[in-house]
Amino acid sequence: MTITTLDKPSAKPLLDWYDRHHxxxxxxxxxxxxxRGVKADPYHVWLSEVMLQQTTVQAVKPYFAxxxxxxxxxxxxxxxxxxxxxxxxxxxxxxxxxRNLKKCAEAVAREHGGVFPNTEEGLKSLPGIGDYTAxxxxxxxxxxxxxxMDGNVERVISxxxxxxxxxxxxxxxxxxxxxxxxxxxxxxxxAQAMMDLGATICTPKRPACxxxxxxxxxxxxxxxxxxxxxxxxxxxxxxxxxxxxAFIAVTGDGEILLRRRIDSGLLGGMTEVPTSAWTARIDGExxxxxxxxxxxxxxxxxxxxxxxxxxxxxxxxxxxxxxxxSTNDGWWxxxxxLEAQALPTVMKKAIATAIPLAFKTSKG
DNA sequence: TAAACGTGGGA
DNA sequence: TTCCCAAGTTT
Numbered sequence: 001m002t003i004t005t006l007d008k009p010s011a012k013p014l015l016d017w018y019d020r021h022h023x024x025x026x027x028x029x030x031x032x033x034x035x036r037g038v039k040a041d042p043y044h045v046w047l048s049e050v051m052l053q054q055t056t057v058q059a060v061k062p063y064f065a066x067x068x069x070x071x072x073x074x075x076x077x078x079x080x081x082x083x084x085x086x087x088x089x090x091x092x093x094x095x096x097x098x099r100n101l102k103k104c105a106e107a108v109a110r111e112h113g114g115v116f117p118n119t120e121e122g123l124k125s126l127p128g129i130g131d132y133t134a135x136x137x138x139x140x141x142x143x144x145x146x147x148x149m150d151g152n153v154e155r156v157i158s159x160x161x162x163x164x165x166x167x168x169x170x171x172x173x174x175x176x177x178x179x180x181x182x183x184x185x186x187x188x189x190x191a192q193a194m195m196d197l198g199a200t201i202c203t204p205k206r207p208a209c210x211x212x213x214x215x216x217x218x219x220x221x222x223x224x225x226x227x228x229x230x231x232x233x234x235x236x237x238x239x240x241x242x243x244x245x246a247f248i249a250v251t252g253d254g255e256i257l258l259r260r261r262i263d264s265g266l267l268g269g270m271t272e273v274p275t276s277a278w279t280a281r282i283d284g285e286x287x288x289x290x291x292x293x294x295x296x297x298x299x300x301x302x303x304x305x306x307x308x309x310x311x312x313x314x315x316x317x318x319x320x321x322x323x324x325x326s327t328n329d330g331w332w333x334x335x336x337x338l339e340a341q342a343l344p345t346v347m348k349k350a351i352a353t354a355i356p357l358a359f360k361t362s363k364g
Numbered sequence: 365t366a367a368a369c370g371t372g373g374g375a
Numbered sequence: 376t377t378c379c380c381a382a383g384t385t386t
Binding site: 055094 | 378379380381382383385
């Protein structure tokens with residue numbers, strides 16, 4: 001005879017918790033909506049999942065709304081102009097996501113008749129869709145029993161089972177545990193419940209264990225009275241500093257010189273002001289040697305911007321010139337039209353340092 | 365396997 | 376202030 005015990009994790013208490021305490025999110029079909037027959041839109045689910053990669057819910061919300069308003073269907077995004085998509089993504093970071101987003105939309109439109117594949121495997125073959133996103137879209141949009149594992153789930157699972165192996169080595173074991181826990185019914189809600197739990201209860205610091213659906217007996221980390229010990233992670237590496245110069249040339253007509261970065265690598269495909277190379281150390285004086293042309297360049301400050309794997313200290317130079325100077329690459333853009341450009345945050349900071357009124361907010 | 369790849373907000 | 380990190384993917 002089968003005996004049900006409470007000391008092993010079960011999806012049921014979590015789903016019950018989710019029914020009462022789920023977050024209402026713009027891209028989400030909540031349980032009450034599902035009960036009224038509302039179905040998840042794969043395009044919405046996919047778009048939100050890509051935007052949410054390594055990005056906070058709060059940051060994503062306005063971008064998600066603008067993308068849907070401008071490109072209501074995946075075929076609209078497939079037909080969109082590349083630079084328009086990059087400009088719409090500007091500020092959200094990890095710009096390879098935007099490049100792959102566009103490629104993925106094109107693949108869905110042209111190779112799949114405008115319909116997203118409804119299996120994990122089919123989704124995973126698309127640009128920008130990895131293990132997590134494939135499982136998330138399969139579960140949330142297509143009700144597939146896929147094991148969804150993101151940073152939240154890793155934290156919850158590592159605590160439920162008190163997994164002492166450090167990340168990322170522990171991922172295969174964690175994935176195994178998630179797969180065993182994922183129910184055949186409501187797999188999408190289960191995945192979202194795990195993520196909501198990780199975001200609101202099973203937080204990295206000071207988890208609210210008294211409110212957790214696994215509080216009674218299931219959580220091994222809580223039994224040890226040390227939930228914050230999990231997950232165990234490898235030590236971080238030191239962040240190097242790089243230096244460079246950026247040049248903001250302004251004409252009497254109020255236009256500045258911009259150019260487009262190459263499609264690959266850091267800020268790939270985004271717009272920038274001319275800059276020097278970003279080198280690991282200052283060789284001699286900070287200078288205008290890398291300026292796009294000779295002019296009366298004036299130093300007007302330094303921008304310090306922290307990327308994922310290095311810190312950039314950018315010396316900002318400004319020159320007022322009478323008229324446009326012809327250059328090999330780039331174009332002159334009215335300062336009044338900078339909001340429409342694909343300018344990453346670091347470039348908005350650089351321009352704002354030279355032209356304080358260039359943007360509505362000084363922080364870009 | 366490990367490094368590259370952005371940003372802004374909270375503690 | 377400084378550190379941490381948030382629904383990861385690609386190479």
